[in-house]
Amino acid sequence: MTTGSEDLLLSVRGVETYYGKIVALRGVDLDVRRGEIVTLIGANGAGKSTLMMTICGDPRARAGTITYDGRDITGMPTHEIMRLGIAQSPEGRRIFPRMTVLENLKMGAQLVAPEHFEGDLKRIYDLFPRLKERAAQRGGTLSGGEQQMLAIARALMSRPKLLLLDEPSLGLAPLIVKQIFEVIRELNRTEGLTVFLVEQNAFHALKLAHRGYVMVNGNITMSGTGAELLKREEVRAAYLEGGRH
Amino acid sequence: MTNTADTRIADSIRDAFIAALLVAVLGFFFLALRTDIAPGGLALSTRWGLWFTAIAIVFAVRLLLNLFVYRAPAGAPKPESGIGKMAHRLSGYSTVFGYVMFALAAALPFIVMALFPVQQRQYIDLAILIMTYIMLGWGLNVVVGFAGLLDLGYVAFYALGAYSFGLLAFYFDIGFWVALPLAGLLAAMWGIVLGFPVLRLRGDYFAIVTLAFGEIIRVVLINWSDFTGGPRGVSGIPKPTFFGLDFTRGEGGFADFFGLEFSTIHRFVYLYYIIFILAIITYFVTARLRQLPVGRAWEALREDDIACRSLGINIRNTKLTAFAISAMFGGFAGSFFATRQGYISPESFTFIESAIILAIVVLGGLGSQIGIVIASIVMIGGMEMLRNLGFLTQIFGPDFDPVQYRMLIFGLAMVLIMVWKPRGLVSTREPSAVLKEKKKIGADLIGQGEGHKA
Numbered sequence: 133m134t135t136g137s138e139d140l141l142l143s144v145r146g147v148e149t150y151y152g153k154i155v156a157l158r159g160v161d162l163d164v165r166r167g168e169i170v171t172l173i174g175a176n177g178a179g180k181s182t183l184m185m186t187i188c189g190d191p192r193a194r195a196g197t198i199t200y201d202g203r204d205i206t207g208m209p210t211h212e213i214m215r216l217g218i219a220q221s222p223e224g225r226r227i228f229p230r231m232t233v234l235e236n237l238k239m240g241a242q243l244v245a246p247e248h249f250e251g252d253l254k255r256i257y258d259l260f261p262r263l264k265e266r267a268a269q270r271g272g273t274l275s276g277g278e279q280q281m282l283a284i285a286r287a288l289m290s291r292p293k294l295l296l297l298d299e300p301s302l303g304l305a306p307l308i309v310k311q312i313f314e315v316i317r318e319l320n321r322t323e324g325l326t327v328f329l330v331e332q333n334a335f336h337a338l339k340l341a342h343r344g345y346v347m348v349n350g351n352i353t354m355s356g357t358g359a360e361l362l363k364r365e366e367v368r369a370a371y372l373e374g375g376r377h
Numbered sequence: 378m379t380n381t382a383d384t385r386i387a388d389s390i391r392d393a394f395i396a397a398l399l400v401a402v403l404g405f406f407f408l409a410l411r412t413d414i415a416p417g418g419l420a421l422s423t424r425w426g427l428w429f430t431a432i433a434i435v436f437a438v439r440l441l442l443n444l445f446v447y448r449a450p451a452g453a454p455k456p457e458s459g460i461g462k463m464a465h466r467l468s469g470y471s472t473v474f475g476y477v478m479f480a481l482a483a484a485l486p487f488i489v490m491a492l493f494p495v496q497q498r499q500y501i502d503l504a505i506l507i508m509t510y511i512m513l514g515w516g517l518n519v520v521v522g523f524a525g526l527l528d529l530g531y532v533a534f535y536a537l538g539a540y541s542f543g544l545l546a547f548y549f550d551i552g553f554w555v556a557l558p559l560a561g562l563l564a565a566m567w568g569i570v571l572g573f574p575v576l577r578l579r580g581d582y583f584a585i586v587t588l589a590f591g592e593i594i595r596v597v598l599i600n601w602s603d604f605t606g607g608p609r610g611v612s613g614i615p616k617p618t619f620f621g622l623d624f625t626r627g628e629g630g631f632a633d634f635f636g637l638e639f640s641t642i643h644r645f646v647y648l649y650y651i652i653f654i655l656a657i658i659t660y661f662v663t664a665r666l667r668q669l670p671v672g673r674a675w676e677a678l679r680e681d682d683i684a685c686r687s688l689g690i691n692i693r694n695t696k697l698t699a700f701a702i703s704a705m706f707g708g709f710a711g712s713f714f715a716t717r718q719g720y721i722s723p724e725s726f727t728f729i730e731s732a733i734i735l736a737i738v739v740l741g742g743l744g745s746q747i748g749i750v751i752a753s754i755v756m757i758g759g760m761e762m763l764r765n766l767g768f769l770t771q772i773f774g775p776d777f778d779p780v781q782y783r784m785l786i787f788g789l790a791m792v793l794i795m796v797w798k799p800r801g802l803v804s805t806r807e808p809s810a811v812l813k814e815k816k817k818i819g820a821d822l823i824g825q826g827e828g829h830k831a
C-alpha cells in the first residue's frame with residue numbers, strides 16, 4: 133500500500149466538512165492513484181456525496197487538505213478546481229434538459245480547444261452510440277439511462293485526468309447499470325483514466341473498482357481492494373445481503 | 378406519383394386558404410374599417426373592396442409560392458416521414474418569414490408614405506416606437522430569455538442611456554453619434570456595478586433587487602435636481618445629424634444638400650432607419666453570442682447552475698457578461714429615445730416600462746428572438762390601435778370613452794395569450810449547435826407514430 137507521492141493523483145487528508153453546525157465529514161483520509169478506479173460506498177447520508185462535493189470545493193472543507201496532482205486545492209473556487217482536469221458527473225445527473233444532446237456535449241467541451249471537438253465527439257459517440265442517435269433531441273426527453281450516459285459523456289468532453297462519478301447507477305435498470313460500468317472499465321483500461329466512484333450499489337462498485345473505501349457517519353471505517361472488501365463479513369452484512377442483484 | 382401530386386395541390390390550397398384567413402382577420406381593422414375626421418367626431422367608413430383584394434392577393438401569391446418555390450423540385454430526395462417533411466417545411470417557413478419581415482421593415486417608411494400619405498407621420502412614429510421596443514426586448518432577452526434571470530428593473534439602463542446622452546449634450550454639447558457609444562458603455566458599466574452585489578441572489582430575490590434598482594435610478598434622477606434637472610427633466614436634446622447635415626429647412630440642411638423639397642417627414646424616416654439599424658445590430662450580436670461558448674453558457678446557466686459550476690464555468694462572470702451586454706443595448710435604446718423625444722424626464726422611466734418590455738419578452742416566448750418582434754408589434758401596435766376605438770361610441774353611446782378601456786382590453790388579451798400559448802407565442806427553441814447530417818434524423822425521431830404520407 134505504500135506508494136510514492138508522485139503516483140497520487142488525489143489525496144484527501146483529515147477533511148472535515150460542516151453544513152452550518154452539523155458535521156458531515158469527520159476527518160476523512162482517502163487516496164486515489166493515477167490509473168485507478170477507486171470507489172466509496174456507504175449508506176444513505178453517510179457523507180459520500182458531501183466528500184465528492186468537498187473535493188469540488190462546494191462546500192469548502194473546514195479542516196484538512198485536499199491535494200490534486202501535487203497541488204493544494206482545498207480553498208480554491210469550484211470553477212477553478214474543475215479547470216485542473218477534474219470532471220464530475222454530479223448526483224442526479226444534472227444534464228441541461230432544454231438543450232439538445234449535442235449542446236450538452238458542447239457545454240462539456242467549454243474549456244477544451246475547439247479543434248479537439250470533432251475528434252472527441254466521435255470518441256464519445258463510439259462509447260455511447262445511443263447519444264449519436266439522440267444528438268438533436270433535447271436532453272430532457274432522454275430516458276434515465278441515456279441521461280446518465282449523457283452526464284458521463286459531458287464530463288468526458290472536458291478531457292479529464294480524474295473523473296468523479298456520483299451514483300451513476302441511481303434509479304437505473306440493472307442492465308443499463310452494467311452497460312455504464314462496462315464503459316467506465318473500458319475507459320480505465322484503454323486510456324488509463326482515473327475514476328473516483330461514489331456508489332450505493334456496493335456489489336457492482338466493488339467489483340469494478342481496484343480499491344474501495346467504506347464510509348459510515350462521515351468516517352472512513354474500512355478500506356482495501358475491491359475483492360477484499362467484497363469478502364469482508366461487515367461489508368456483506370451491511371451493504372450486500374438482500375441488496376445484491 | 379399522381380397521388381402525391383394531388384395531396385401536394387390540396388396541401389397548398391389549404392395552406393393558402395389559412396394564410397388568406399389570417400389576412401382577413403388581421404386586415405379587418407387595418408383595411409376594411411377606416412375612420413375619417415368628420416364634423417362632430419370621427420366617421421367610420423368601410424373599404425370592403427380593398428380588404429377583398431388583399432385577401433385575394435395573399436391567397437394567390439401563397440398558393441404560387443407553395444406550388445413552385447417552397448417545394449423541392451421533382452427528383453430531389455424528400456424527407457421520409459410526414460412529420461419530418463412538416464418540420465423541414467416549418468424551419469423553411471421561419472427563415473422565409475424572417476426575410477420577409479426584414480424586407481418589410483427595411484422598406485417600411487416608403488410603403489407607409491405610398492399607402493398612407495395623410496397619416497404617414499403618425500404611422501412612421503408608431504413604427505419607430507415598435508422598433509424601439511423590439512430592440513429593448515432583444516436586449517432584455519439576453520438576461521431573461523437566455524440567462525434565465527428575472528430582471529424587473531431593465532428600464533434603469535434605458536434611463537441611464539437616455540440621461541447619459543441628455544446630460545452629455547447639456548453639459549458638453551456632445552452630439553448623438555458621439556454620445557451613443559458612450560451611453561452604451563456607461564449603461565454597461567452600471568450593469569456591472571449593479572451586477573456584482575446582485576448576481577449572488579437567485580430567483581425571486583434577484584427579481585426584487587432589480588426592481589428596487591430600477592426605482593432607485595428614477596428617484597435619484599428626480600431628486601438630484603442640480604445635476605439632472607429633477608422632475609423638469611432635460612430638454613433641448615439635439616437631433617441626430619446625417620453625416621453632419623441637419624434636418625432643417627434652408628441652406629445646409631439635408632433636403633437642400635440632396636436637392637429635395639424640404640419635408641418634416643425626412644427626419645422621421647431617418648430616425649426610423651437609425652433605430653432599425655440599431656435593432657438589427659442588437660439582433661445579430663445577440664444571435665451570434667448565442668452560438669458562442671459564452672451564450673451557450675448563459676443558456677446552460679438558466680437550466681442548471683450547479684451543473685455549470687461542475688463544468689468549470691465561472692458563474693458570476695457569465696452572469697455579469699449577460700447583464701452588461703443587456704444593459705449596453707438598453708443604453709443604446711435609451712440614447713435613441715432621448716434624441717427622438719428631444720426631451721426626457723424621470724416620468725418616462727417608471728416601472729410600467731420595465732413591465733412592458735418584460736411582457737414582450739415573455740409573450741414572445743422566452744429566448745425567442747422572432748417572438749419578440751411579433752409580441753412588440755402586437756403589444757405596442759395593439760395598444761396604439763386601441764387608442765383609436767372611437768367607433769365604439771357609435772355602439773355604446775357618446776359617453777363611452779374607449780381610452781379608459783384600453784388597458785382592460787389589453788390585459789384581457791394578455792391573459793388569453795397566456796392561456797392559449799403558456800410558453801409564449803414562439804415556444805420552440807432553435808438549437809445553438811447543429812451538425813448538419815444529424816438535423817434530419819432528429820426531426821424524424823421526435824415525431825413518432827406519424828404515418829408515411831409521401
